[in-house]
Amino acid sequence: MDAEISEGLFAPYLDTLRLKYQRHIPVRDARNIDFRIEGSPPILCDVKEVRPGEDESKGIDAFAHIREDLSELRKKFGPSDPETPVLLVTVNFSGTMFTGFSVARAMLGDVGAEFSAEGRGKFHHLRRGNASMTRSHHTLISGIFAFDCEATGNHALFLNPYSARSLPDAWFPAVNRVAVAKDASEARLRELANMTFWHCDEHAP
Numbered sequence: 570m571d572a573e574i575s576e577g578l579f580a581p582y583l584d585t586l587r588l589k590y591q592r593h594i595p596v597r598d599a600r601n602i603d604f605r606i607e608g609s610p611p612i613l614c615d616v617k618e619v620r621p622g623e624d625e626s627k628g629i630d631a632f633a634h635i636r637e638d639l640s641e642l643r644k645k646f647g648p649s650d651p652e653t654p655v656l657l658v659t660v661n662f663s664g665t666m667f668t669g670f671s672v673a674r675a676m677l678g679d680v681g682a683e684f685s686a687e688g689r690g691k692f693h694h695l696r697r698g699n700a701s702m703t704r705s706h707h708t709l710i711s712g713i714f715a716f717d718c719e720a721t722g723n724h725a726l727f728l729n730p731y732s733a734r735s736l737p738d739a740w741f742p743a744v745n746r747v748a749v750a751k752d753a754s755e756a757r758l759r760e761l762a763n764m765t766f767w768h769c770d771e772h773a774p
Contacts, residue, residue, distance in 0.1 A: 575616045575660040576603055578769065579716060586741075600645045602655075612740060613651060614714065615642050616658040619667065631667035635659055635675035635713065639701045642710060654711040654734045656726075661718065661768045669764030672713055672727050673749045676702045680758060708733040714741075718769035725764065 576592075583590055589607040596602055596613075604614040617638040619631050635657075642657050661667060674680060678701075701707055711732045717723040725745045728736065747764070750757075 575618045579616050596645050597647045610653045612654045614656045614658050618660050618662045620662045631671040632674045636701050643707050650709045654736045655709055656711055656714045658714045658716055660716045661766050664768055666765045666767050669761035673761050676749055677751050702729050702731050704731050711736045715766050717766045719767050
């Protein structure tokens with residue numbers, strides 16, 4: 570199964586960090602979370618893959634895929650909220666790279682600029698930009714762990730500014746922590762666009 574490929578990448582990564590974990594933790598009905606990593610506090614991680622659909626043969630819309638994965642992760646818990654941080658782990662199997670800008674858009678909504686006779690205004694997250702994460706929506710998800718498949722392992726944690734349970738600094742201390750904000754400047758958005766996550770080998774263990 571596809572999911573076993575991405576989980577087969579994430580589990581050895583946790584092993585290199587000498588973290589103890591359990592697999593396939595039931596949360597509601599027949600639904601489960603892929604990993605429960607032991608610690609203080611423990612965290613729940615659900616691993617999803619970005620793969621092109623039939624209508625994406627010429628490119629991948631990582632923004633839409635990640636948004637959908639965030640929504641599906643939230644649905645797993647139903648009306649109840651977990652008492653521990655939750656991360657969406659996204660792994661790129663799209664055949665091309667995507668960027669930190671795509672992840673930020675999926676979390677906080679579309680980006681645009683106002684135009685007037687004087688020219689273009691600065692790019693910014695739109696006030697009504699179809700955001701996944703707001704002060705009242707998806708607050709149980711602490712962030713997105715972008716798993717990079719380059720040998721250097723340029724992983725990044727995109728933290729949800731509205732999370733009810735933030736991820737303590739002690740978790741994944743060597744991973745780049747990326748603060749995203751609704752009021753991010755155009756320069757900051759450009760920085761995120763230069764942060765790349767490459768696609769994984771289809772034959773990964």
